Amino acid sequence: MVATEHDVGRGRTNKSTEQSTVRAVAYVRMSTDLQRYSTENQLDRIRRFADGRNFEIVRIYEDAGRSGLTIDGREALQRLMADVTSGIPDFEAILVYDVSRWGRFQDADEGAYHEHVCRRAGITVHYCAEQFDNDGSIGSTLLKAVKRVMAGEYSRELSVKVFAGQCRLVQRGYRQGGMADYGLRRLLVDEHGAVKVELARGERKSLQTDRVVLVPGPDREVETVRRMYRLFTSGVGEREIAEGLNRDGIKTDLGRAWTRGTVHQVLTNGKYVGDNVYNRVSCKLRQRRTINDPALWVVAKGAFTPLVDASVFERARAIVEERTRRLDDEELLALLNELLRATGALSSLVIDERDDMPSSSVYRRRFGSLLRAYRLVGYAPDRNYRYLEINRRLRDLHPEVVATVVAGLEDAGGSVVRDSATDLLTCNGEFTASVVIARHRETAAGSARWQIRLDAGLAPDVTVAVRMGPGNTEPLDYYVLPRIDMTGPHLRLAECNGLSLDGYRFDDLGFFFSLAARATLTEAA
Template identity: 60%
Template sequence: MVIDWNQKNGDAPAPERMKIRAAAYVRMSTEHQKYSTDNQIETIRRYAEKNGYEIVRQYADEGKSGLRLVGRDALQSLLSDVESDSAGYQAILVYDVSRWGRFQDPDEAAEIELRCKRQGIAVHYCAEQFENDGSIGSSIIKTVKRAMAGEYSRELSVKVFAGQANLIRLGYRQGGPPGFGLRRQLVDQGGNPKGELSRGEQKSIATDRVVLIPGPDNEVRVVRRIYSLFVADGRGEAEIAEILNAEGILTDWGRAWSRGTVHQVLLNEKYVGNNVWGRTSFKLKQSHIKNPEADWIRADGVFQGIVPTELFQQARSIIESRAERLSDEVMLQKLAEVLGRQGYLSGLIIDEAEDCPSSSSFSHRFGSLLRAYALIGFVPDHDYRYLEINRALRRMYPKLLADVMQGIGAAGGEVRQDPATDLLTINEEFTASLVVVRCIQTSAGASRWKVRLDTALKPDLTVVIRMDLNNSEPYDYYLLPQLDMHEAVLRLCEFNGLSLDAYRFDSLSRFYAMAARTSLLEVA
């Protein structure tokens, strides 16, 4: 028998210390697979047991890049819980400093921790060799580690870019639609064809590559005819577009031809087999940049061309000579006339304008489009920009709608489109309406989206596509059920609280899953 001589007669044993309620946050990024979420959770669990924490909630962002907060649903949910006083825990356990994110600005990671601490919730880094106790030492180490996390992404971006550039020089395609008259072909690491990729399909084996090949004979003949009409017959782009439209020929997106789409066929080097990449960049997911031609990555003659090089050069010479014959003053006068008619200028507007040099001609003559704009006193302004953006979104809407219908079909659902209203009836069970919303940037640099729900159609579900800052690609998606929407107009910010962001998704996979159906015979 063991006697505790320090215990007084009649005293009960000391009660076990109450554990502190805590949440665990884990993230596994696509570029850093070795720290799987399971490994992170195991480390966090051991830390909790050792230090008297009870994990009552877990947040996990799997396969999410840490370059931005956008798209990380779990982290946004965590911050929403913390700041709405509905967390129900007093501490947050994180694997290490880099799990918050590999932001290029270290202050972004610091802000996440600060938002938690302001609500009285402490943050602990379970795999770090320092205690996050607010001391000078821990503050210095955290700052260094945040900077190191951002530098890791920067170095990785450089390596990835170099790898992609090398693949371009070897003749492999790096993303983007093939274009009218061309198709994407999948090849193995030995260059052996494996099959043609249809729209929306991606390669699934890391060692496979994609090359461009000639498309159907009828499309190839149309491309060659465009060049022949332009070079041999002296027809302009707008006149060629009218000829094609009169014959019922559609573009690769299923739309009517325009002066601009014909112009792009005449200028794109892929039709002679050249591989050109890097016209724009979006490094580290910071901002889209138009790169100067000298920085483009190119490899000539790596694809099978469908237009003779000599004919392509003749077409380019004609386009360039249209500007060379004009003085700077005349070119700027024509640009000012387009501005007067349209109220705004963009590369697309210039290329669509009759009797005006192309946007590339202005860039070549004046160094950039922005310089040409400045010379005629035009400054891109939000008061005018929305007109062109709305036109572009209207042109984009049919493709987005077609993609959604294709996704429903691929998931095994049936969809019927009302030709008058575009209302979708899915599996004869519920209706859905597609709304594309442009992004508006405030004077303070914040992003805003104004959503107008179609109250007249009263769809069971509204699929909202929020566009990115440049209004060129979808930013994210909202699936808004009519039962929960009580306002005809919604004004969305980047983060809108759980009441709205609970309906936010990075893709439409959840929507397609709602449409999925499996026959009883197949189940059996």
């Protein structure tokens, strides 16, 4: 998936002809890499339109393999809009194949907004394959509005069909995305169920007709999973189990030390008893990530070879459910009050560390916020204390994030040297990178803000900024910031920051990891 932009030779020398032509750029987009000839077909229609209307195409902006649901990730469109708003664009028109190539925005007004920005800069947008001229007339305005709604509706209908297809595959026992997790491996099979190959971490199937199933991993890992269940059902807590595994030198599937949370995931995941579970979390149409109610999960019982007996898994489930059974408000507050007397202070970290009470998220959902729950038990936390608690949690998270970045660069084929004192990363001996975590804050009006500190002392070539989401528990998105374009030591970000900053924003770090990829060059004779 690439976004490209290239100039087109003008090939016009007659002075009177040059004066009569209108300088234009073309924008083309295809949604997936499988649409191999889509952009070529679009350009063919755009060029015929330009020849018939006396436009001179001076540059082409191309987003290959990019969804039109949002402007995020569409680097070519972002560069185009940056050129439009630069104040000195060298073109007067933008030629697009049709309204859907401009975007399948779920909010039809978003596509209209981007076109309005162009028109305000004196640049017109022309849809070359539509049956109307974008001339501002009532008829064209109405048709354009309908087309925008239809483009967004197409994506919504396609999303429903794709989801239904994925649910059918899950019910037939096929794995839909995601890592196998500890003790399991992904096995590639063809459309008839014949075994092809075991997939390594990061590998994907190459044929649409192929399917993936889960199979037991190495005997050592399978025995470790069974050991966790034996200990847990005999009364040993998750934290004690994690400590025992770490003492024995056993690492997780990511090569890290075990924690209470990672052990808990193994003890509560249905895949270890052979169940294929899907739709626990959804993020449809590039909207916000949603944790779904168990009633919405799609479950296929006994789809895979189990690692533990069903009776053992059910005993473990019963222990967890009894510990986290639905308590009424008075019982929840009584537990919180007891914890306050035992510790003298409350925080989400203090609550989550207790094995014998619900997590902090339960209190947030039940009482609206932790602060309201604190007030109901007569506790008024100091604001600075909460600030320090969050900062401590983010400091503990930083080494894990850096390790994830190193693993991603190495998986892409890069060689990474990590400075043990500063965590500065040197990739392929060519560029340096620093990873920073930006804490989520809220203004008095409830708006989100992030403060990013660029390390002037280390002067990395690239700063990878991890912008945390509400609650500061999970990353929201990432900014890949080149030093050459950053003029100050600090950046203050809001939810939307304009193309000058949001042009560096990514939903994941795939683009940054690709910078470390190596290509073999064939020597020319």
